Amino acid sequence: MREHKAKLSLLSILSDGQFHSGERLGEQLGISRAAIGKHIQGIQAWGMDIYRVQGKGYRLNKPIELLDQARLESKTSVPISLIPIIDSTNQYLLDKGEECQSGEVCIAEYQAKGRGRRGREWVSPFGSNLYMSMYWQLEAGMAAAMGLSLVIGVSVVEALEQLGVEDVKLKWPNDLYYQDRKLAGILIEMSGQAGGAANLVIGMGMNLSMSGEQGGITQPWVSLDEVLGDHRIGRNQLASAIINAWQDSLEQYEYQGMNGFVERWNRLDNFISREIKLLMGSRVVSGIAQGINEQGAVLIETDKGIESYIGGEISLRSCDTKEQ
Template identity: 50%
Template sequence: MRYFVIDCSIKLKLITFLSDGNMYSGEKLGRILGISRAAVNKHISQLKEWGLNIHSMPSQGYILLTPIQLLDSVMILSKLNNPSISIINIVDSTNQYLLERIDILQSGDTCIAEYQQAGRGRRGRQWFSPFGANLYLSMYWRLDQGPESVVGLSLVVSVILAEVLWKIGITDIRVKWPNDIYLYDRKVGGILVELIGATGDTAKIVIGIGINISMYTSNNLLINQNWINLDAAGIQINRNELAAQLINHLRYSLYQFEQQGFNAFIKRWLKLDNFINRPVKLLLANQEVYGISRGIDRQGRLLLEQANGKIKSWVSGDISLRIQQKD
């Protein structure tokens, strides 16, 4: 299913005004935009549905309580080694945007968006994507070696993302098998790798990344696990700078993955593994498996030491990893 927005120009103008954190009366906004105060109020209500923390004060107007930093295409492009990027306000999902254009893309082509109407995560789950609060980014990559060469890719992307966050000062960042980023034992980002290509064919890959930067916390009910924002680390995050650094590092490291494979990233993963040597449980479709996480093997499979002392490897799929809670 595809999603369309007929005309969001007025909403986008409202966001631009409110993003400075000042109070605006409905009358003033209506006068600037050429619409009625009732129309302003209707648009504000819809912006709240987009996840914006807008407070309405009787007789005073509207204020955005949680400031946002809008994407700046000029700034991002000025820092990229390769300008092949689409910067979009509203999209169904950044992954879907690239998938619909996959036959004309080159490795490294990227899409980032302010807001996803139908963001998705692993196993078809919804990825809540409030406007301007986080980073929603997808990149295309082509592997001529075929789908078999994609082994470990989601783990590689996790390492790349964590290393970029380390460089900007978030040194408590960690990775979670098989495709998440953690901060203080809570999810701060996720990765979705979508592959097109049969055995023997070229692998066409879209890599989606979502990173919580300063998400408004009243939306907890829309998220199915404990989460956290990057700004909880006490470091001011420049969303445009982060986007540019991540794109450059992804392009460089994915080329390295293409040439050297997953082995070049195993030690880097283990250094960042949030769960290594900790008691965990795997949640499968109809059972729970308990043990001690012992890292990953050369195929990117999770190594779990069970009660009998034996270590068994587990592949990705319908498996989730959680810290085993103490009784």
């Protein structure tokens, strides 16, 4: 992290969205104006928009609230590692393994190697999104973890609702949607042995203020700023609310399993009562979405009646939208 210290200090100064002269920045950080210019280039490589105007200096295209460990810890009750620049928050906790405490969180400003399901890249520019992961030891074992991404999805949407965010929905099995566009994705990775506890790492990336130029994403997506309109939620407030929601839902899941979440998930199903397609390799199942069941399987009404499907390689697409 020492290699990024100057860049992070520079961003802390620039976070107010005002102009700061290169000379003044150099004085504050104890480095030359030339070094300031090099660090600015490095910050831009993280996906940050920084402008330079002759006679005025440098500024961000808009103010940014940086994540603050003390503020996060004051609103939560779990161990938190704030690592601004990281390869992957999930990988950090996976590498740490059973040294983690159950509930421990890793959160970052920028991921160099963020990933989604099936090894896809998760675009992770600095400060534009929320990148966080939680370690959880599930005593009931790996088999009991089936459907856990649904539980986490419910907890995130309900946390957003408590913050005044409306109309965010869920796409089976692991995405948050707003008006048929992706707002966030959930990735759960696990390890363990038969008969023992499951070691889970639950990761989420949420688009907060990412621009189209930063995104480079092929599927339809939306940022939380667009969902909120004139309303604003601080990044630390949002992260704290989600951390607490995850902890509460995981504790509830330990005792109730999916039973306490089916109705809550179905209320938020983005595709319920709509025609959908399930893609399972070369097989395609078409029908009307009917929510999920107690096993976390997606239910589809077909010509044969209500059928249930579950599995990591199932892809859900709506017949009346582009590929999801």
